[in-house]
Amino acid sequence: MADDLKTREPTVQPELQRDQPLARVQALPWLIVIVLLAAVAWLGWRAFFYEEEGDPVGSAMLAFEKQNSLTVFSSRFEVVAESVDRRGVLNLDLLESRQAAIIPATVEYRLDLSSMDRDRFEWNPETETLSVELPTLRISRPNLDEAAQKTFTEGTYVSRDASADLARNNSQQAERKAAEFAKNPEVLALARQAAKEAVRQNLAIPMQVAGYGDVRVEVRFDGEQIPDR
Structure with a gap:
């Protein structure tokens, strides 16, 4: 075994x-x-x-994440343009016509939010203040409401070609004047102030929802001095 x-x-x-x-x-x-x-x-x-906790800058950037551009101000005004047309034979001006036009124009002021990176935000935990630095406002091309324009034409005989030239010249002149008016310091100041208020509102509420309480939001543009705290 x-x-x-x-x-x-x-x-x-x-x-x-x-x-x-x-x-x-x-x-x-x-x-x-x-x-x-x-x-x-x-x-x-x-x-x-x-989502990282305790990152107010990240929460602020999240509020702008899906917005590439923000229209903050719109200005509507009237532009006056005047053109003269002379036509003749053998260099002799036999016919002269004049047309004045009052054309409404609209210009929009926008913020380019695609450039809003982390360097443009600063968080102060002691004062619970979020500082934001904005890029320069972008001014849109003037939108002329030529359907609502008022025209005044003078001349013994205004041909179809002369009328078309007068209207075209007035439109070009009105667009140039509207673009110049849009850069007026007083209008720009209104647009910049509107931009600051819009950014404050767009950030203050999301920061409260994120649990940071009544956060103070300070907004300035490139080149502006930091406000006293």
């Missing part, structure tokens, strides 16, 4: 040694899949749901 047991023992041990590596090999792919799924889930949460 003792001799039989001695001869059987070596046949059992090798089978156990073969089964253990096989189980490990079968489990290894599942472990890799589980790790990959966990990594993908973490990256997705980090990209779409994670």
Whole structure:
């Protein structure tokens, strides 16, 4: 009997040694899949749901994230233009016509928010003040409401070509004058003030919602001095 047991023992041990590596090999792919799924889930949460706590600048930038441009002010005014047309034969001006036009024009002032990076924001935790530095306002091309214009024409005979030239010249002149008026210091001051108020409102409410309380928002343009605190 003792001799039989001695001869059987070596046949059992090798089978156990073969089964253990096989189980490990079968489990290894599942472990890799589980790790990959966990990594993908973490990256997705980090990209779409994670927000750093205690970052007021990040919360402020998030308020501007989906806005490339913000119209802050619109100015509507009337421009007066006047043109003269002379036509003749053999360099002799036989016909002269004159046309004056009063043309309404609209100009918009916009902020380019695509350049609002982190360097343009500064947070003071002691005074709970968020300082924002804005880029220079962009002025749109004047929009002439020629359908609502008023015209006054003088001349013994105004041909169709002369009328078309007078209208075209008046439109070009009105656009130049409107662009110059849009850069008037008084109008620019109104636009800049409106821009500051718009930015304050666009930031103060989101900051409150984010849990920072009644935050003070100070806004200035490039080149302006930092206000005294």
